Amino acid sequence: MRSTVTDIAREAGVSAATVDRVLNDRPGVRERTRQVVLETARRLGYIGAGETGAPSAAQGAIRLDFVLPVGTNSFIRMLHENLRTQGAARPELDVRVHAIEGFNPDTLAAMLNELAGTSMGIGLIALDHPTVREAIRALSARDVKVVTLATDVLHVPRVAYVGIDNRQAGRLAGHLLGRLLGRQTPRKVAMFAGSLSYRGHQEREMGFRHILAEEFPTLSIVELREMLDDRERAYSEAVALLDRHPDLAGIYNIGAGNQGIARALRERGRDGAVILIGHELTEGTKRLLLEGTMDAVIDQNPRVEAREALNILTHAVQGVPYEGHPPRLHLILKENIPEV
Secondary structure (H helix, E strand, C coil), X not given: CCCCHHHHHHHHCCCXXXXXXXXXXXXXXXXXXXXXXXXXXXXXXXXXXXXXXXXXXXXXXXXXXXXXXXXXXXXXXXXXXXXXXXXXXXXXXXXXXXXXXXXXXXXXXXXXXXXXXCCCXXXXXXXXXXXXHHHHHHHHHCCCEEEEECCCCCCCCCCEEECCCHHHHHHHHHHHHHHHHCCCCCEEEEEEECCCCCXXXXXXXXXXXXXXXXXXXXXXXXXXXXXXXXHHHHHHHHHHHHHHCCCEEEEEECCCCHHHHHHHXXXXXXXXXXEEEEECCCHXXXXXXXXXXXXXXXXXXXXXXXXXXXXXXXXXXXXXXXXXXXXXXXXXXXXXXCCC
């Protein structure tokens, strides 16, 4: 098995951070310490006899793979692009992004098994399903580092979860919807989800239900519909919902499909009358906020998420400690829209 930065640090009698600085030719290390680290790295086979740093792209970059679902989810497309562009800017990395059908656990597990022989680290948006959990355990057994993105998978040997607190996000949506609708008059609200097979969507639903029960008992949830992150399905489900409940007061959209829901609201003349709260600031949700069809967006920054996933996996492969800076929840309204 290939030596790690931790192995070099132990043998050289220095910290892993010092080894990282030496191998990446950064300042702040005495020359004698630098020579000891390089000699140890050569002796352990981490670098070649004539090399003075970590392997370059030409010598063998760190292969990282990301497995993301396909579909009309704009946030995932933004995450996909950020992983590609940030990865391309780092010559020590060989980053590849794979798009697969996102709601089939067997397809995802098969992709993970296929990558097990070539990848050094894998990031994925994953269904919390037995076949997926077993595939992640198999990766760990082969020393492939794994991070989960946007939605977590529990009871697996992953390095980290990179994403927001989804239960907190659901509570925030419920708090805002309750404050906008008030506590005095009974009102009907509904939820849309991409798929409750995603733990993140389950956690958002749970947080939303809990805060309504705790603080806004006059708001009743009349329906919860799954859309598989498809805007056309979201449109048809929203049309049917509005026809069944012409007095509907609010919608919390847990996943993607905001464009479809907004189209249904406009066609039924309910845009601006029904409170709509969703997730992820994209060009599409930005337009919906500006025109007043959407009232609020709970955002997690895909640029930060991609950066953290790349950093965590790279350091894990190298055996170097890393103090992460996880993405934060941001509540975006019409009056504080940042640049997308």
